[in-house]
Amino acid sequence: MITNSVFVLSKNGKILKPTTPVRARLLQSQDQAKKLKLFPFTLILEKSVDENVEPYLELKIDPGSKITGFSLVDLNKNEVIWAMELEHRGLAIKMELIKRAGVRRSRRTRRLRYRKKRFDRKKPDGWLAPSLRHRLLTTETWIQRLLKVAPIKSIVIESVKFDFQKMETADLEGIEYQQGTLWGYTLREALLEHWGRECVYCGKTNVPLQIEHINARSLGGSDRFSNLTLSCEKCNQKKGNKPVEQFLKNQPEILKKIKLHQKKSLSNAAAVNSTRKAIFEMAHQFELPVISGDGASTKMIRIKSGLPKQHWIDSACVATDQIVKLRICQPLRVTCKGHGTRQAQRVNGSGFPAIASVKKNSVTGKKEVKLVSKNQKYTHATAGDYVVCNLLKDRKHVKSGIYRARVKTPTEKGVEVLISGHRIAVDRQHIKLIHRADGYEYSFATIDHDLLRFNAI
Numbered sequence: 001m002i003t004n005s006v007f008v009l010s011k012n013g014k015i016l017k018p019t020t021p022v023r024a025r026l027l028q029s030q031d032q033a034k035k036l037k038l039f040p041f042t043l044i045l046e047k048s049v050d051e052n053v054e055p056y057l058e059l060k061i062d063p064g065s066k067i068t069g070f071s072l073v074d075l076n077k078n079e080v081i082w083a084m085e086l087e088h089r090g091l092a093i094k095m096e097l098i099k100r101a102g103v104r105r106s107r108r109t110r111r112l113r114y115r116k117k118r119f120d121r122k123k124p125d126g127w128l129a130p131s132l133r134h135r136l137l138t139t140e141t142w143i144q145r146l147l148k149v150a151p152i153k154s155i156v157i158e159s160v161k162f163d164f165q166k167m168e169t170a171d172l173e174g175i176e177y178q179q180g181t182l183w184g185y186t187l188r189e190a191l192l193e194h195w196g197r198e199c200v201y202c203g204k205t206n207v208p209l210q211i212e213h214i215n216a217r218s219l220g221g222s223d224r225f226s227n228l229t230l231s232c233e234k235c236n237q238k239k240g241n242k243p244v245e246q247f248l249k250n251q252p253e254i255l256k257k258i259k260l261h262q263k264k265s266l267s268n269a270a271a272v273n274s275t276r277k278a279i280f281e282m283a284h285q286f287e288l289p290v291i292s293g294d295g296a297s298t299k300m301i302r303i304k305s306g307l308p309k310q311h312w313i314d315s316a317c318v319a320t321d322q323i324v325k326l327r328i329c330q331p332l333r334v335t336c337k338g339h340g341t342r343q344a345q346r347v348n349g350s351g352f353p354a355i356a357s358v359k360k361n362s363v364t365g366k367k368e369v370k371l372v373s374k375n376q377k378y379t380h381a382t383a384g385d386y387v388v389c390n391l392l393k394d395r396k397h398v399k400s401g402i403y404r405a406r407v408k409t410p411t412e413k414g415v416e417v418l419i420s421g422h423r424i425a426v427d428r429q430h431i432k433l434i435h436r437a438d439g440y441e442y443s444f445a446t447i448d449h450d451l452l453r454f455n456a457i
Contacts, residue, residue: 002330003444005072005081007042007149008033010049015151018072018081020045034139038386038435039442040082042149042333049289055153057081059146061139062158062298062315063279065268066092068139069311071331072150078322082150082314083331085445086142089338090131090271091220097130098218103347128278132271136278138336147286154289158298158318159276162269172440187211191230200258201235201248208233214258215243228262335441337384381407381415384437389417390430396421406441 005018019027024043027033056076062069065088069324072082128136130417146152160199169176191211198205200212212231215221218241231239239247248255301317302309305324312331381387385407391400398419405417405424414428435442 004083004328004330004332007037007040007151009036009042009044010047012046012048014049014051015053015149016045016049017056018150037149039334039440040084040145040149055151057150057152058154058156059143059150059152060156060315060318061143061178061279062318063135063139063272063275063309064088064311065068065271067133067311068135069313069315070142070146071312071316072146072152073324075153077325078320079325079327080316081327083316084142084330085311085331085333087333087335088135088138089336090134092188092338093131093134094129095220111125112137126278128274132274133269134336135275136282139279140282142334143283143286152288154291155283155286156291156293156319157229157280157283158295158315159280159292160272160295162266162273185226187228190225191228194261195230198230199235201227201231201239201254202261205230208374210236212236212239214244214262219243222265222267224263224266224447226261229258229261229267239396241415291319297321330444330446333443333445335438335443339439339440381410381431381433382437383407384439385433386435386437386442387415387417387418388428388434389419389424391424391426392430395424398424407437 006024007018008016033043033045036042058073060071068086070084071080209230212229213221214227298317307313394400405419407415408418409416414426416423416425
């Protein structure tokens with residue numbers, strides 16, 4: 001089997017054993033079941049079932065900074081029957097907050113009403129930054145969704161703690177842990193000694209030197225010593241927030257020198273360290289046994305099983321001492337897109353209010369258009385909804401036919417959908433709504449032929 005198993009519910013809402021895609025198509029063709037959810041794909045039977053299914057699946061999670069892996073493992077056979085990779089948007093949230101903070105500071109410099117600077121705010125215990133809390137909340141959301149459709153017996157979460165200093169200096173021991181990069185120096189003196197008291201870009205000496213970020217703060221760069229250098233004012237202004245590769249594309253020797261100074265960013269490891277306890281404690285609210293696993297054992301089982309490094313495969317190898325078997329090789333790929341913005345007033349690039357008149361629904365606040373479904377009942381489609389559209393004639397870039405697409409922009413006559421990267425306008429009578437926008441974008445990972453051969457063995 002290549003794709004995920006299909007979840008099944010009885011007519012009275014009882015959770016049944018997941019079935020294969022072939023069996024699911026057969027049940028639909030015989031009118032014994034109909035689609036309840038598209039993502040994750042779930043069927044509901046046309047009859048009630050009194051039989052109680054004993055939980056026999058284990059939900060395994062491999063929390064990551066950018067991508068979190070999920071897998072459902074059959075405890076009786078130790079086989080993966082369903083898998084998913086959840087791509088977070090923590091970096092996007094961080095950049096939006098930085099942008100918002102810049103706009104807020106610019107407002108304070110204008111002649112506006114007085115607003116106090118709230119420096120005395122206290123953060124509650126267990127507080128996480130919005131970009132980190134996003135990872136916690138999206139993981140919680142998907143645990144809740146899976147518990148509603150799958151007979152899950154227990155939850156397993158990989159809990160990893162990274163030693164940042166050991167990652168940078170492998171032979172670090174004893175008191176050296178307390179002596180960091182700037183031991184015995186101030187930051188500026190350390191940079192002056194490291195870069196030879198000259199501008200790293202033009203080589204000028206005996207001129208005032210400024211501390212320069214190699215990767216600009218506006219592009220996600222940090223204040224770590226390895227991301228700092230020295231430059232004269234002219235070079236600093238000329239570089240701005242350009243990527244260093246672009247700025248020094250005609251000076252490969254200087255670029256190589258700077259790259260040797262840079263170290264791998266530890267932001268991903270820091271995000272995992274910050275959220276590992278919060279995710280583990282959050283999982284206890286579902287009143288199921290919660291088991292913790294370590295990264296070393298996960299890697300050992302994955303290597304013994306002969307499996308490649310992927311997030312969903314890592315999740316299947318957490319907290320087990322048996323060889324992992326795969327029944328699938330094409331997991332569901334979910335990307336967090338958010339629910340829009342709560343910003344009351346949009347601003348332009350200079351931070352000034354941008355005037356825009358958009359007709360919105362008075363209740364939801366979203367721009368909507370009425371669509372006609374198959375049974376001729378009117379529904380509302382908003383941006384991000386999944387629809388099936390019937391193109392009766394060829395368009396400029398798209399041939400006629402039936403397509404599944406996402407709504408880009410509702411219009412007065414119908415909607416504009418994205419098909420193969422092109423905006424196509426479709427009338428409302430040729431649209432059928434199949435999945436509401438829920439803040440996520442869904443797709444399937446490309447088929448891994450190595451995993452196909454592994455399943456065949």
